[in-house]
Amino acid sequence: MNTRPIYGQEDPLGVHAPEEVESGAPDGDVEPESAPADPERRSWSRDLRFMLVVLAAIAALFLAFALLIAFSPTGAAISALAVIAAPIATMVAAYYGISLALRQVADARNAAVAAEARARAAEASAHESDAWAAQMESGLRVAVSKLKGAGVSTSDVERAAGTPDEFF
Numbered sequence: 001m002n003t004r005p006i007y008g009q010e011d012p013l014g015v016h017a018p019e020e021v022e023s024g025a026p027d028g029d030v031e032p033e034s035a036p037a038d039p040e041r042r043s044w045s046r047d048l049r050f051m052l053v054v055l056a057a058i059a060a061l062f063l064a065f066a067l068l069i070a071f072s073p074t075g076a077a078i079s080a081l082a083v084i085a086a087p088i089a090t091m092v093a094a095y096y097g098i099s100l101a102l103r104q105v106a107d108a109r110n111a112a113v114a115a116e117a118r119a120r121a122a123e124a125s126a127h128e129s130d131a132w133a134a135q136m137e138s139g140l141r142v143a144v145s146k147l148k149g150a151g152v153s154t155s156d157v158e159r160a161a162g163t164p165d166e167f168f
Contacts, residue, residue, distance in 0.1 A: 050099055057092045061085055 064084045068077050140161055147154045 046099060046103065050096065053095050054092055057088045060088055 061084075064081050068081050071077065140157075140163075144154045144157055147157065
């Protein structure tokens with residue numbers, strides 16, 4: 001964006017120097033360092049890990065049932081199976097709860113990063129708008145002063161600009 005004042009005049013309001021105005025547009029193909037490489041791949045990785053834990057738990061329970069059937073289905077064996085199955089089911093449920101909580105935290109963090117990026121873009125856009133408005137005001141003041149210096153009526157210019165009576 002060109003931030004040079006119109007007609008070579010200095011910015012009368014001193015709103016922004018050229019170095020201060022940033023563009024809200026993305027800079028080509030540059031990705032922010034905090035951006036995730038591939039969120040879909042990470043999601044699949046999490047799901048795959050959970051699936052592996054569940055499959056391992058099912059395999060352990062299947063092995064326990066197989067051993068129970070192979071040796072003798074007595075009351076003590078069934079109680080032993082319950083002792084084995086309860087912690088395995090509890091661990092699987094705890095792992096699911098923890099992974100779900102971690103996913104929610106990651107999603108919230110990603111949403112916060114996206115919101116911050118949107119806020120920065122809006123702020124940069126506001127700075128550009130302020131700089132543009134200051135340039136337009138500067139140009140309008142110069143135009144009106146030149147018209148007055150030439151003895152030309154500026155009422156049409158002031159009316160078109162929508163400025164208050166005491167603006168110039």
